[in-house]
Amino acid sequence: MNARPIFAFNPGPITGDGNWTWLIPGRLPTLIDAGTGERAHLDEVDKVLAGTQLGQVLVTHGHVDHASGAPALRDRFGVTRFLKLPWSERDATWPVDWTPITDGDVIAAGETHLVAIHTPGHSPDHLCFWHEESRTVFCGDLAIKGTSVWIPARLGGNLAAYLASLERIIALNPARLLPAHGPVIDEPARVLRGYIDHRVEREEQVIAALRAGDRTPEAIVARVYRGLKESLVPLAQESVMAHLLKLEQEGRATRAQDAWIMMDA
């Protein structure tokens, strides 16, 4: 499988340098992720298609930088097959005809086929696409080399689900991950295991902060992330909230109004 990276030309505060989309050429030219409809992205897709007809677009999840380019792709290339796992509140935001797919679906792409793997956590609808012959995972936002992945608790993010998704991909023993942000990941197990270790360590810090008397994400961030740049504080609070909700799900922490405590405190 010869997947070609195509830059989406959408740099920004959340996307960093911008997104990568992936085109699998062949009998059924397939684009993985839609980008944001930037003219330069569409031109680049056109160039890589080299006169062939774009057959379908697989979308890893409904976040704006992965899904919002769908109407522009339809208008430019006449493509009408857009596939993703449904996320009802979100999908109507991007007005194309979405074909629902789910965990375990086998999807023809290029000259080969991919298997959809439901990997919630970063978002509830997140899919990875697994190509077994080459042991390649199109991993969307499951992993970004050199940085941790945002788990927006208030927008359907779920840390426990994310950790389970990481384990699920590790269990496939992939040779490489083709992400939507940053470089290709050639040592998937090491990188994904690193994420899990990082979250375990962070959870221990959050528990220690609760035991020390911190009651809010704000207080915990001030203790755990010392010297954090002001602009990053909201993201850190969101991340701490993801940990608190995981502890709550597990029956280890609870809250009265907005004051968090450990159950065994």
Ligand SMILES: [Zn+2]
């Ligand atoms: Zn995302």
